[in-house]
Amino acid sequence: MSTVTGVRGEERDEYTKAESRWIRRRSLRLLGSLLHPLRAQLWLTMAVVVVSTAAQVAGPAIIAYGIDQGLPALMQQDWLPVGLAGLAYLLTGTAGAFLIAWYIRMAARISQAVLIDLRTRVFLHTQKLSLEFHESYTSGRIISRQTSDLDAIRELMDEGINQLVRGVLYMLFTAIALVWLDWFSGLVLLVTLLPLAALTRWFQVRSQKLFRRSRVASAKLIVQFVETMTGIRAVQAFRSERRNERVFGDLVDDYRDVNARALGLFAVYNPALNFMGYVAVAGVLLIGGFRVADGALEVGVLLAAVLYTKRFFDPMEELAMFYNSYQSAASALEKISGVLEEQPSVPDPTEPVDLWTADGRVRFESVEFAYTPDRVVLPRFDLDVPAGQTVALVGSTGAGKSTLAKLISRFYDPSDGVVELDGVDLRRMHPKDLRRAIVMVTQEAYLFSGSVADNIALGKPEATFDEIVAAAKAVGAHEFIEGLPNGYDTDVNKRGGRVSAGQRQLISFARAFLADPAVLILDEATSSLDIPSERLVQEGLQTLLADRTAVIIAHRLSTVAIADRVLVMEHGRIVEDGSPADLIGGTGRFAALHAAWRDSLV
Numbered sequence: 001m002s003t004v005t006g007v008r009g010e011e012r013d014e015y016t017k018a019e020s021r022w023i024r025r026r027s028l029r030l031l032g033s034l035l036h037p038l039r040a041q042l043w044l045t046m047a048v049v050v051v052s053t054a055a056q057v058a059g060p061a062i063i064a065y066g067i068d069q070g071l072p073a074l075m076q077q078d079w080l081p082v083g084l085a086g087l088a089y090l091l092t093g094t095a096g097a098f099l100i101a102w103y104i105r106m107a108a109r110i111s112q113a114v115l116i117d118l119r120t121r122v123f124l125h126t127q128k129l130s131l132e133f134h135e136s137y138t139s140g141r142i143i144s145r146q147t148s149d150l151d152a153i154r155e156l157m158d159e160g161i162n163q164l165v166r167g168v169l170y171m172l173f174t175a176i177a178l179v180w181l182d183w184f185s186g187l188v189l190l191v192t193l194l195p196l197a198a199l200t201r202w203f204q205v206r207s208q209k210l211f212r213r214s215r216v217a218s219a220k221l222i223v224q225f226v227e228t229m230t231g232i233r234a235v236q237a238f239r240s241e242r243r244n245e246r247v248f249g250d251l252v253d254d255y256r257d258v259n260a261r262a263l264g265l266f267a268v269y270n271p272a273l274n275f276m277g278y279v280a281v282a283g284v285l286l287i288g289g290f291r292v293a294d295g296a297l298e299v300g301v302l303l304a305a306v307l308y309t310k311r312f313f314d315p316m317e318e319l320a321m322f323y324n325s326y327q328s329a330a331s332a333l334e335k336i337s338g339v340l341e342e343q344p345s346v347p348d349p350t351e352p353v354d355l356w357t358a359d360g361r362v363r364f365e366s367v368e369f370a371y372t373p374d375r376v377v378l379p380r381f382d383l384d385v386p387a388g389q390t391v392a393l394v395g396s397t398g399a400g401k402s403t404l405a406k407l408i409s410r411f412y413d414p415s416d417g418v419v420e421l422d423g424v425d426l427r428r429m430h431p432k433d434l435r436r437a438i439v440m441v442t443q444e445a446y447l448f449s450g451s452v453a454d455n456i457a458l459g460k461p462e463a464t465f466d467e468i469v470a471a472a473k474a475v476g477a478h479e480f481i482e483g484l485p486n487g488y489d490t491d492v493n494k495r496g497g498r499v500s501a502g503q504r505q506l507i508s509f510a511r512a513f514l515a516d517p518a519v520l521i522l523d524e525a526t527s528s529l530d531i532p533s534e535r536l537v538q539e540g541l542q543t544l545l546a547d548r549t550a551v552i553i554a555h556r557l558s559t560v561a562i563a564d565r566v567l568v569m570e571h572g573r574i575v576e577d578g579s580p581a582d583l584i585g586g587t588g589r590f591a592a593l594h595a596a597w598r599d600s601l602v
């Protein structure tokens with residue numbers, strides 16, 4: 001069922017029967033795996049709710065006994081039956097209340113356990129998924145999974161199931177009690193149930209469609225919100241607030257319309273439900289009344305029948321609501337189970353090769369790469385980077401530089417051929433060894449919330465403070481860090497702790513220096529730095545590159561100059577390969593590029 005495996009087909013409105021079945025099974029499997037560890041508690045909770053509902057339903061039958069048996073006896077000065085009835089009523093009521101309290105508490109505990117398990121699974125799993133997944137599945141969608149979808153499931157677990165179990169049991173026991181007490185009144189109730197079933201079906205079909213559309217509309221709102229906020233710099237730079245306002249306004253309108261229509265359905269269904277309840281009670285009372293007059297029915301039984309009929313309709317409204325929270329939760333579970341079904345496209349090896357210390361020789365052998373099968377981005381090529389060499393990758397935008405870098409860091413696997421580190425296929429290396437041996441420093445030099453020291457220590461979590469300071473000193477970051485309000489303890493994402501683009505890079509250099517990988521891949525920031533910052537970064541870079549293999553996606557002339565070797569890429573091919581001096585002296589593309597660069601500096 002490749003059309004709906006993982007997150008494929010998630011955005012679709014309609015599915016074929018086979019696809020729906022596949023998705024439903026996947027959701028059920030997930031639900032099963034979540035509930036399995038809790039099965040003992042589940043059984044106990046079920047037992048408690050059954051007994052407590054039975055205790056609650058016993059009320060009217062006890063009243064009937066009290067009236068029909070107790071009152072005549074009381075007239076004969078025998079107060080025992082009435083006393084017994086009163087006591088039994090009180091006892092069942094008290095027991096029912098205590099058991100319900102117990103049930104609610106246990107149900108809440110189960111629902112909390114399930115939700116925390118699910119939330120953790122989604123977080124850990126999405127974190128583990130390869131870059132390929134995250135490049136196409138936007139953060140807006142992931143946030144939707146973690147927020148509104150988990151909320152929908154929480155709502156169902158906390159309120160919906162509670163209502164369903166208690167409601168269904170209540171109706172079932174009430175119906176049984178009614179039939180047992182007086183089957184004829186049961187028959188009257190049954191007759192009113194037929195139009196009610198038709199009405200409920202009508203409501204379900206309509207509300208299902210509308211609620212599905214409402215969920216799609218709300219997910220779109222979240223995605224639009226997240227995209228605008230993540231791109232807030234571009235939004236403000238291009239003054240696209242107006243446009244976003246319009247798009248957001250349209251989405252809000254859609255959302256409001258569809259919700260208004262869904263709520264309109266309740267405006268029909270709920271009053272109709274109430275009305276049917278009144279009709280049923282009137283029917284039971286009228287027919288029962290005649291039978292009492294005929295002496296075919298006792299008054300107490302009639303009263304109990306009326307009470308049962310009335311109570312039968314009580315949970316109905318909540319059950320109709322349940323259907324919608326069930327729908328939301330089911331669709332949320334479908335999506336979450338899809339995300340959890342996704343597998344990392346770069347799987348961990350089953351039998352990893354031991355490569356504790358790496359020298360840093362990188363080799364591409366007969367490698368070909370395509371993101372999608374229909375378009376080869378890197379046509380077949382070989383490349384050998386000896387240990388310790390600094391290679392600068394240059395080329396026009398879209399030439400494939402980042403793609404090559406991503407293959408070395410194994411964010412992707414080649415479509416064909418092998419990428420090796422010290423003669424070992426990257427696919428056979430343990431992820432821990434791989435991450436220790438090969439580190440990629442990305443353009444944006446991402447800093448996480450926390451202190452500067454924490455951010456540097458990401459490179460080596462067990463590092464001592466002295467090691468952190470030594471790393472910062474080595475790349476020339478120590479001085480500016482000392483100058484921050486709280487030095488190494490400054491929180492980088494708090495007001496006052498903000499650091500400049502160049503400083504950000506220095507921190508990420510210190511992080512990489514501390515990690516001390518055999519191979520460093522660096523996507524140089526394109527944003528231009530002022531001259532002092534540029535010099536600082538350049539010096540930091542030199543220290544960082546010493547004694548290791550380095551592949552730099554170079555955007556600066558000064559960086560290319562310190563490289564041992566330059567690779568010029570064009571349309572996915574390496575078109576020139578040589579030392580900077582040789583290439584500058586030649587007549588190739590790099591010579592032209594270099595001349596243009598130099599001119600731009602004048």
Ligand SMILES: Nc1ncnc2c1ncn2[C@@H]1O[C@H](COP(=O)(O)OP(=O)(O)OP(=O)(O)O)[C@@H](O)[C@H]1O
Pocket residue numbers: 135371372377395396397398399400401402403404
């Ligand atoms: N995740 C992706 N899915 C599909 N195609 C991609 C993906 N990433 C890049 N490409 C395509 O692969 C080609 C090479 O892109 P790549 O990012 O490697 O270029 P680059 O040389 O690093 O460019 P730049 O200097 O602009 O970053 C481009 O044509 C791009 O459209």
